[in-house]
Amino acid sequence: MVGLGAFVTTIAQPGVIGRLPLQLLLKNELHFNAQALAAFMLVTTFAWNVKPLAGILSDAFPLFGTRRRHYMLLGASMAALCWFLLGVVPRAHGPLLLTAFGANAFMVIASTVMGGLMVEAGQKYGISGRVTSIRQALQSLVSLSNGILGGYLAATAFGWTAGIATALLIVLAVATFFVLTERPVAVRDRHVLANARRELATLARSRTLWASGGFLALVYITPGFTTPLLFMQTDALRFSTPYIGLMETIEGAAGLVGAMIYGFLCRRFSLRQLLTTAITINVLTTLLYLRYTHASAPFIHAIGGFAVICSELALMDLAVRSTPPGCESLGFALMMSARNFALGGSDVMGSWLIDSRGWVFHQLVWLNAATTALILVFIPLLPGAVVNRKDGEVAPGAASGAPPTEPAPARAS
Structure with a gap:
């Protein structure tokens, strides 16, 4: 099931x-x-x-x-x-x-x-x-x-x-x-709502979560070109719809390779190193779209699928590490919801520049690459306890159950 x-x-x-x-x-x-x-x-x-x-x-x-x-x-x-x-x-x-x-x-x-x-x-x-x-x-x-x-x-x-x-x-x-099959015996559980309110209050007080969430917002809000690319594929380059679908499959396959490689690299390099490298590769890959043609499309989508999934996994790793203990499901879900909305908004922003401001596709590519590159400036500002360790290393304060960069909650004597 x-x-x-x-x-x-x-x-x-x-x-x-x-x-x-x-x-x-x-x-x-x-x-x-x-x-x-x-x-x-x-x-x-x-x-x-x-x-x-x-x-x-x-x-x-x-x-x-x-x-x-x-x-x-x-x-x-x-x-x-x-x-x-x-x-x-x-x-x-x-x-x-x-x-x-x-x-x-x-x-x-x-x-x-x-x-x-x-x-x-x-x-x-x-x-x-x-x-x-x-x-x-x-x-x-x-x-x-x-x-x-x-x-x-x-x-x-x-x-x-x-x-x-x-x-x-x-x-x-x-x-x-x-x-x-489920016996109809469940009753309203007030504890779920109480726990949700408690978790939301904890999330609101988490400086680590806000710092990482702000960084994620900066990454995903850069003007995108997903929909403008579709228009260029169909109107300017005359791609057939099966060929457009094939490009998506190539991206998916390259993404799977990237996911496997990331699983190896994350145990050997710190998250700060991975974020810096992944975002840099993403910027360089974005510039390949300046040479986007029918012949170059498969190569660009393959490299793009690999670069995007590596960046995505590093950012998801950041989100996981930044979520306070006891709020894992709700905290991560909220960060993913914000991510999804920002991605949709970035596509709307890029499409608006094309349709309402008369930009051309190549200008949008340069803007996306430049704004993504600016994100590198903010990586040193991320909490060191979150990004300075490799995957598998115990976070400071984890043994006592306290968040990595949050003070332990006060207890009544």
Whole structure:
């Protein structure tokens, strides 16, 4: 059940299997410019930015007496309905926006429940390593196959994309109904809300978290060019949609290689060294887009996929190390939500420069590289207790349970 849930709640997202088909539908049939398209995607995927609230909701407020079963049924079935409607509603901004937003919102519920099931199964049966491995393997499979699949689906009628996503979610809903048994005995748990308030207060007081969170914001808010690149691929370079999808698959494959290499390097170099190197490589890789052509695209996407995942893993490592003890799940989830929103905003910013200020693609590449390079100035300001150690080294104060750079809480005598 966990494997099926992880696969469906990943691939059936409008931003995964539907990303390229939906973007090209909006661009070609509704004649969206880059700015409108980036804003549309930012709004429709906003629910993923508040995913921690879905976790608190399912933990604290049982639905028909269960915390997992009925929430999964609700999320999967309603997401399937929204996907179906997305395929049949009039091709207009309003209907497409509402149905895509609904599909994402209910997918967030299903994905959150899947995460809860994974944790519960791992803890109950002592198989957390195997469950996590299955989830990561399925997500890697999706990342490799979705580019080619999305490229070919984008070349067909959008109804095929909506139909496949609807069918996958119906399978998940049916499997949940027959396989996921949970006795309806759960009651409202006030302790979940109390713990959430306590964790939020702890996070608000964490200087380490604020320092690292500010650094992450600076990295991700640099003006991006994801949507402008799509316009250049289709309008200027005349890439076919399968070829665009192939570029995404090449990025995914290179990213997997980068993840394996990072797992080796993080035990031999400090996080400060890794951040400096990864961001520098990212800047140099960004400049390769100045020479982006049909022939050079596979090489650039391969190098880019490798550089991006190395930077991403170093930044996620920073987020993990900076989260105060006792607030791990909520703290990390909040940082990832901020990351996702900043990424969407950066794409909107870059698209706005193209459409409203008359910039050209090469200018946007230079701006992205320059603002990313400026981030290197702030690395020395990061807390040393967080970034000066290698992976596997014990953080100062870890043995006593205190955060690495936070004073231990006062206790009443």
